[in-house]
Amino acid sequence: QQQVKQSPQSLIVQKGGISIINCAYENTAFDYFPWYQQFPGKGPALLIAIRPDVSEKKEGRFTISFNKSAKQFSLHIMDSQPGDSATYFCAASIRGKLIFGQGTELSVKP
C-alpha cells in the first residue's frame, strides 16, 4: 500500500518555539518528498521539498530532515510565528503522483 503516515494530527506551539511534524512512508520507490502549507480558505502551496539523496534541506526557518534507512522525514519550523498557523501536509511522489499524509493543524500561540 502506498501510504504516507503523518503525525501529530494537531500541534500547539508557543511563539518562538520549534514545531516538528513527522512523516513515515513504506514504498522505497518514492523519489521526491514535498511539504505543503495550507491556510484556511486557500489551496495548499508548496513550502519546501527534498529528494532522497540528501539528508537535510533548509530554507529560512523551515528545515526538512530525511532519514532514508528509517523511511522517515520531518519538518522543523524554527522560531515559530503566529503567521505559521496553518495545516501542513507531507507528501511523497512516485512516477509523478503525489501521495499525501493526513495533515497536521499547527497553531502558534502569541
Add this chain to the structure above:
Amino acid sequence: DVKVTQSSRYLVKRTGEKVFLECVQDMDHENMFWYRQDPGLGLRLIYFSYDVKMKEKGDIPEGYSVSREKKERFSLILESASTNQTSMYLCASEHQRDTQYFGPGTRLTVL
C-alpha cells in the same frame, strides 16, 4: 503569477444530481489533477491528466469522471451525487513533474 481557478467556492446539490466542477489554469501546464480533501485523510487523488483528451484514474475514482477538452480546463463530473461525496475538492496543475499549484477549492455539500 501562477493561477488556478475553480468555478465555485461553495456548492450545494441534492442526492442523484449530476455535478460539474470546473478548473482552469493559465500557466500552459500539461498536467492537471483533481483531489478531494477530508479531515484526517489528507488529500486523495481522484483523477489526473497529462494531456488534452487524456485521463488516468487516481486512488479513488469510483463515482467520478473527468473531461479535458482543452489544455487549460479540467472538469470533474459526479454522475449521480451521493452524500458520501460531500467534501472539499481541489484542482492542481503542474508543468511536467515539477511543483503542483492548487486552486482555492470547492466545498461541495450533497444533501
